[in-house]
Amino acid sequence: MGSKGKHTAERYAVVTGANKGIGLETVRQLASQGVTVVLTARNEKRGMETISKLHESGLSNVVFHQLDVLDQASILKLAKFIQEKIGRLDILVNNAGVSGAVVDEEGLRALNIDPTSWLSGKAANLVQGVIKHTVEKAEECLNTNYYGVKRLTEALLPLLQLSPAGARVVNVSSLRSELRKHHFKQRIPGEHIRKELGDIETLTEEKVDAILRKFLHDLKENALESNGWTLMMPAYSISKASLNAYTRILAKRYPSMCINCVHPGFVKTDLNWNTGIMTVEEGARGPVMLSLLPDGGPTGCYFDCTQVAEF
Numbered sequence: 001m002g003s004k005g006k007h008t009a010e011r012y013a014v015v016t017g018a019n020k021g022i023g024l025e026t027v028r029q030l031a032s033q034g035v036t037v038v039l040t041a042r043n044e045k046r047g048m049e050t051i052s053k054l055h056e057s058g059l060s061n062v063v064f065h066q067l068d069v070l071d072q073a074s075i076l077k078l079a080k081f082i083q084e085k086i087g088r089l090d091i092l093v094n095n096a097g098v099s100g101a102v103v104d105e106e107g108l109r110a111l112n113i114d115p116t117s118w119l120s121g122k123a124a125n126l127v128q129g130v131i132k133h134t135v136e137k138a139e140e141c142l143n144t145n146y147y148g149v150k151r152l153t154e155a156l157l158p159l160l161q162l163s164p165a166g167a168r169v170v171n172v173s174s175l176r177s178e179l180r181k182h183h184f185k186q187r188i189p190g191e192h193i194r195k196e197l198g199d200i201e202t203l204t205e206e207k208v209d210a211i212l213r214k215f216l217h218d219l220k221e222n223a224l225e226s227n228g229w230t231l232m233m234p235a236y237s238i239s240k241a242s243l244n245a246y247t248r249i250l251a252k253r254y255p256s257m258c259i260n261c262v263h264p265g266f267v268k269t270d271l272n273w274n275t276g277i278m279t280v281e282e283g284a285r286g287p288v289m290l291s292l293l294p295d296g297g298p299t300g301c302y303f304d305c306t307q308v309a310e311f
């Protein structure tokens with residue numbers, strides 16, 4: 001790694017949850033384009049094995065550091081490592097994520113659901129028998145996909161602010177987050193939820209916290225549907241809608257950076273029990289494009305793969 005602060009033309013990136021899936025492919029594509037990447041994974045062994053494979057494939061500009069976004073000590077250790085070894089950060093890809101559900105994978109395969117029903121949300125009723133949404137999994141999902149991103153980003157912001165050209169922050173979101181109409185239907189039925197999360201003029205982190213508290217309350221009371229939450233991956237959906245809201249709040253606060261969120265596409269990975277239809281190479285395109293945005297590029301936007309889209 002370059003010595004502290006000297007090589008300003010070099011770019012340094014952190015990618016979270018990068019031992020497999022879209023995260024790993026994002027590391028591979030960024031490193032191939034000359035970015036020095038800190039590949040992070042919560043499991044040291046899985047992370048080190050992944051790094052060895054990348055090195056064997058000829059990518060030497062990749063280093064490993066452990067990171068569990070649920071563990072504040074682990075977050076602080078990573079920030080200290082970057083501070084000491086690099087002295088700044090140019091690109092942060094918040095990719096780590098969990099589904100928030102317990103699934104009977106065999107039962108799911110037996111249903112043989114076609115990908116379009118997954119995408120439209122029509123499969124929501126079909127999968128109720130094989131996908132369970134427990135409170136424990138929902139809490140883990142919000143803590144990982146939303147609070148994990150917040151904690152890590154806050155810890156790295158002092159280093160991101162030192163990026164000479166303005167840092168790029170990419171939050172990997174999902175179409176389950178969308179507040180706009182899709183085929184005449186709303187992915188998140190409750191208008192009040194969509195209104196609060198969609199109004200950038202009045203959005204605050206405290207408001208997002210309140211929405212998430214209400215969600216967990218309604219889940220515990222078995223009252224999701226009657227309160228306007230979706231039944232299609234409910235915790236995942238609201239975690240990503242909150243992540244988009246946070247992306248917009250941050251983009252407003254740090255106008256010199258490019259801070260965006262992106263739906264990578266419906267990609268075949270472990271997260272969706274390999275029901276996806278796109279390859280990881282295709283799925284990483286959006287996150288990579290947003291990591292390498294030219295100066296003056298968009299900020300505070302949501303992208304559907306590589307295209308800017310409505311929230």
Ligand SMILES: NC(=O)c1ccc[n+]([C@@H]2O[C@H](COP(=O)([O-])OP(=O)(O)OC[C@H]3O[C@@H](n4cnc5c(N)ncnc54)[C@H](OP(=O)(O)O)[C@@H]3O)[C@@H](O)[C@H]2O)c1
Nearest residue numbers: 017021022042068069070095096097174266267269270271
């Ligand atoms: N695949 C899709 O169709 C799709 C669609 C929309 C959005 N996304 C988003 O894309 C991102 C990547 O997902 P993927 O599809 O590539 O799934 P994946 O292959 O399951 O990868 C998820 C990664 O996140 C890591 N992770 C989970 N909890 C973590 C934690 N507490 N700390 C650090 N890392 C953690 C996992 O680590 P372990 O290996 O240790 O479990 C894994 O490396 C996620 O944010 C997901 O929501 C995916």
